Amino acid sequence: MNKNSYSPKASQILDVAENHMRKGGFDAISFRDLATAVGVKSASVHYHFPAKADLGQAVVARYRERIMDALGDPKDQRSMASKLQLLFDTYAAALKDGDSVCLCCQLGAEARDLPEDVAAEVERFFKNVVGWTASALSSSLSASKADKLAAHIISALQGAMVLAVATDDESHLENTRSLLKDCVDAQVAG
Amino acid sequence: MNKNSYSPKASQILDVAENHMRKGGFDAISFRDLATAVGVKSASVHYHFPAKADLGQAVVARYRERIMDALGDPKDQRSMASKLQLLFDTYAAALKDGDSVCLCCQLGAEARDLPEDVAAEVERFFKNVVGWTASALSSSLSASKADKLAAHIISALQGAMVLAVATDDESHLENTRSLLKDCVDAQVAG
DNA sequence: AGTTGTCTACCTATCGATAGATAGTATTTA
DNA sequence: TAAATACTATCTATCGATAGGTAGACAACT
Numbered sequence: 001m002n003k004n005s006y007s008p009k010a011s012q013i014l015d016v017a018e019n020h021m022r023k024g025g026f027d028a029i030s031f032r033d034l035a036t037a038v039g040v041k042s043a044s045v046h047y048h049f050p051a052k053a054d055l056g057q058a059v060v061a062r063y064r065e066r067i068m069d070a071l072g073d074p075k076d077q078r079s080m081a082s083k084l085q086l087l088f089d090t091y092a093a094a095l096k097d098g099d100s101v102c103l104c105c106q107l108g109a110e111a112r113d114l115p116e117d118v119a120a121e122v123e124r125f126f127k128n129v130v131g132w133t134a135s136a137l138s139s140s141l142s143a144s145k146a147d148k149l150a151a152h153i154i155s156a157l158q159g160a161m162v163l164a165v166a167t168d169d170e171s172h173l174e175n176t177r178s179l180l181k182d183c184v185d186a187q188v189a190g
Numbered sequence: 191m192n193k194n195s196y197s198p199k200a201s202q203i204l205d206v207a208e209n210h211m212r213k214g215g216f217d218a219i220s221f222r223d224l225a226t227a228v229g230v231k232s233a234s235v236h237y238h239f240p241a242k243a244d245l246g247q248a249v250v251a252r253y254r255e256r257i258m259d260a261l262g263d264p265k266d267q268r269s270m271a272s273k274l275q276l277l278f279d280t281y282a283a284a285l286k287d288g289d290s291v292c293l294c295c296q297l298g299a300e301a302r303d304l305p306e307d308v309a310a311e312v313e314r315f316f317k318n319v320v321g322w323t324a325s326a327l328s329s330s331l332s333a334s335k336a337d338k339l340a341a342h343i344i345s346a347l348q349g350a351m352v353l354a355v356a357t358d359d360e361s362h363l364e365n366t367r368s369l370l371k372d373c374v375d376a377q378v379a380g
Numbered sequence: 381a382g383t384t385g386t387c388t389a390c391c392t393a394t395c396g397a398t399a400g401a402t403a404g405t406a407t408t409t410a
Numbered sequence: 411t412a413a414a415t416a417c418t419a420t421c422t423a424t425c426g427a428t429a430g431g432t433a434g435a436c437a438a439c440t
Contacts, residue, residue, distance in 0.1 A: 024303030113214030159349030181258030
């Protein structure tokens with residue numbers, strides 16, 4: 001279930017698949033391309049991931065685990081502001097590393113066209129990351145307000161990444177970070 | 191250039207293509223599927239739109255014109271609040287009508303994988319709609335603040351649609367509308 | 381001996397795209 | 411007016427490329 005359970009070759013395949021999916025969605029990967037990229041034949045990719053849906057699900061699950069690991073415990077001693085900053089940084093890294101949007105922003109948009117298992121994994125990602133954010137906010141806000149604000153923060157970050165990629169202007173992410181900070185402060189204050 | 195220049199059959203093709211693209215992106219359309227849906231052969235679709243990129247570009251251009259027409263003049267007599275409400279409603283309609291995200295949210299995410307002409311048209315959509323919003327805000331804010339807030343509003347709306355579709359929860363859009371309203375009010379006030 | 385990982389070879393289905401023909405409708409010209 | 415020409419919108423048939431997926435052989439390691 002966790003990422004360490006994959007063999008080195010399977011991990012390589014997941015790496016390449018994640019990269020391609022972040023740029024073009026689920027349909028942007030093909031067994032042949034992945035095989036060529038990691039130096040095997042397409043049949044060997046099927047050995048590790050029997051069907052394409054299995055591969056997609058694995059990519060999303062590993063991505064979710066990695067992000068959640070990077071975010072850490074939302075209820076620990078760090079300040080709320082530093083937790084939110086970590087959330088922004090994690091998103092910004094996703095944009096800069098791959099010159100592409102968050103994997104689940106890409107897949108979330110096409111959720112209606114995804115194999116069921118993959119879509120479920122994407123939904124799980126969003127619920128986890130919104131849950132983490134709500135939990136980080138909960139020290140300063142009521143549960144109801146924290147839930148709503150958390151969903152809004154994730155929405156805005158996702159959208160900012162889309163705008164950044166679509167208009168080739170990275171400043172959208174920092175712009176949204178800045179305005180969201182004001183939004184959080186206002187909610188906490190009043 | 192405008193949508194009235196398309197023949198009835200070409201318009202039908204664009205309708206179906208837009209619907210499919212909003213659910214699964216550019217790769218979700220195929221000449222055969224579109225042909226079947228409108229009752230012709232795939233070669234006939236090529237007659238109207240020689241290559242797939244031509245079709246994609248036409249879909250996005252028509253979409254942009256339709257949305258901009260619906261928004262109207264951002265500098266007319268209506269109040270700023272009513273203009274923003276219209277913007278929200280237009281986005282909400284996109285979600286409800288097709289059970290799918292905004293076309294350009296879908297395509298924006300995969301901008302790096304799109305044919306050049308299609309990507310350019312998507313970028314144009316975003317610049318137009320952000321420009322409209324900035325213009326609508328400009329009566330109450332400095333140009334610099336209006337630009338930034340406009341980009342943030344569009345970002346948040348795009349992201350809210352992704353979350354709504356990915357988690358099958360439409361309330362994200364209203365939630366974001368409400369929080370954005372507070373954000374605009376705060377900016378105008380101070 | 382059994383497991384793991386990869387291979388060759390193949391399948392069916394679909395993709396975008398093209399060639400060439402045809403019937404009907406305009407438009408131009410003698 | 412009548413014939414010649416061009417255009418519109420479709421068709422059938424086909425192309426090469428690629429898609430996801432499978433069967434079975436083979437070699438290496440435990």
